[in-house]
Amino acid sequence: MLTPEFSITQDDDFIFICIKIAAIRFSAANLEMLVDENLFIFHLSPYYLRLRFTQHLVDDERSNAEFKSQDETIRIRIPKATKGEFFDDLDLPTKLLARKGDILGADAVKAPSKSNAGPLIQEIDTPGENGNLEQAGEDFNWEISQTPMPPSDATRLLTSKYGFDDNYSSVIGVSIANGNDINELDDPEKSNAEDRVQERLRKENLKFDPEYYVSEYMTAKYGNEDDIQINGIKSLLKFTPPLVKKFLKWYKQADDKEAVMSVEFTEVEQQQMQKNLPKKTYLVDDVKKLYITMLSLLFAYMYEQVENEGVHNTESAWTIGKLAPQLSFLDQQVITESAASELSVIKAIVLTGIRRSLSYPLHRNFDLSIKVWNYVYYTLRGGKRLVIQALLDLHEVFRFHDVYYVYNTVLISDLCAWFIIAGNENIIRSLAIELKKELDQVTKKDIDFDCVCGIDESSGEVSWENMNIEEMEILSEQEYLQQSGRPA
Known part of the structure; x- marks a missing residue:
């Protein structure tokens, strides 16, 4: 069976479903339709469509279906059970196509009542106390559970799992032979979660170039106009990504600044959700890990948007992939087991x-970097x-790449489809609150690296020194001021 292209609109009385049936001879006798409360089923071989709405429909004499030969569509009109009731998420085809269990799971966390909900933020630039919603963010435990691998699990020693909910293997290893430059794991198919964190931290220290960073810092602070x-x-510090600009414009004009922003998906985005995302049932072991992964991907996406001033290019997928540890190191644990009790x-x-x-x-x-994290907030x-729009755009960046599309295969496609179905506004708000709380406390002293400070000529042993970026800046400024004869 094929799932046809479709679009849905509504007025006060009816739901209007437009279904495209291409390259078949229409026969009214073979057309079957069923309406059962919030369930709608359409069948015309080889097409089959099952939609599950959030509100109820009725099947009576007002229902109607009409075939339009000019554009090969069937236009269906179905009455609403309650006149004037607004049907939510009609432009989210992935959610409408979800099975019953998926829809139920999406509402697992109840939204706070209007009467006792406190404001999410008082001001965009300087958030105040967040009342009950902040308490809700604290009540939702964002710590990822640490589950050690059983010693007897010999199969995991031979092949490791990674990607969405650890469901994939033997994919990234193959892509390396095709030129996958995002991957930085020595052996992605045989590394466990703890190994990935440790290898990532070690290689981040090797990759960081203190001279490059200091040069960028000094140019920004002391460089001449040229x-x-x-x-x-x-110019990059002044640039605001389009999605963020849209939110800030809405926030400035919104009467209820606690509300969720109203976003309408374009026809292109609706087509992407119908055609390019998987239609699966997701039984996720740990949803917190998926929200954390989404957070990291949003940072990588926003940084790429700023770096390229809103225009994707041939390096966009590489930039996003390198900035997101869940892609470059398949690392969704993020923290070593020894540091899990010390760091959120x-x-x-x-x-x-x-x-x-x-x-x-x-x-x-x-x-x-701090500015980009605020864009994520x-x-x-x-x-x-708004998050879905960002994820869909990110998904397209990888979908069109000849090599890096594998990251859609193992993670991004499933994450988009799952989030459209099961993403919860209350959890997103609590994540925003926790992110802002942590972000406001980050200083340059928190960003440290083990830097190479010398090599023993006799033994060839490398000497390392741990430094934070504030210390690097102070040393470089002192040297600059001494050389220029200016007082320190």
Whole structure:
């Protein structure tokens, strides 16, 4: 059976479903339709469509179906059970196509009642106390459970699982032979979760270039007008990604600033959800891990948007992939088991994003990284639909790449489809609150690296020194001021 293309609109009385049936001879006798409360089923061989709405329909004499030969569509009109009732999410085809269990699971966390809900934010630039919603964020435990691998599990020693809900294997290893430059694992098919974290931390230290970072910092602070113009950092710091700009415009005009932003999906986005995302039933072991992964992907996406000033290019997938540890290292654990009790997973994600943004992109600037994390906060504050728009755009970046499409296969496609069906506004808000809380406490002293400080000529042993970026900046400024004869 084929799932046909469809679109849905509504008025006060009816739901209107437009179904496209291409390259078949229409026969009214073979057409079957069923309406049962919130369930609608359409069948015309070889097409089969099952939609599950959030509100109820009725099947009476007002129902109607008409075939339009000019555009090969069937236009169906179905009455609403309650006149004037607004049907939600008619532009989310992935959610409408979900099975019954998926829809029920999407509402597992209840939204706070209007009467006792406190404001999510008082001001965009300087958030105040968040009342009951902040308490709701604290009540939702964002810590990812640490489950050690059983010693007797010999199969995992031979092949490891990774990707969405650890459901994939033997995919990334094959892509390496095709030129997968995002991957940084020595052996992705035989590394467990703890190995990935440790290998990532070790290679982040090796990748970080103190001289590059200091040069960027000094240019931004002491460079002349020509140097700053060539470097481009000032223009990037002023750039606001389109989705964030849309949210800020809505927020400025919104009467109820606690509300979720109203977002309408374009026809292109609806087609993408219908055609390019999987139609699966997801039984997820740990939803918190998926929200954390989404947080990291949003940072990588927003950084790429700023770096390229809103226009994707041939390096966009590489940039996103390098900044997201869930892609470059298949690392969804993020924290080593020994550090899990000392560091919150959200702070670990924030620090990891900043560390990687100071090691891989062309522009490596702490203030830019913090600004991008604030863009992620605004996106989460906009609500589920704004996040979906970001994920869909990110998905398209990887879908069109000849090699990096494998990351859609193992993670991004499933994450998009799952989030459309099961993403919860209340959890998104609590994630936004926790992110902002951690972000406001991050300083340059938190961003440290083990840097190479020398090599023993006789033994060849490398000497390391741990330094944070504030210390690097102070040393570079002192040297600059001494050389220029200016007082320190």
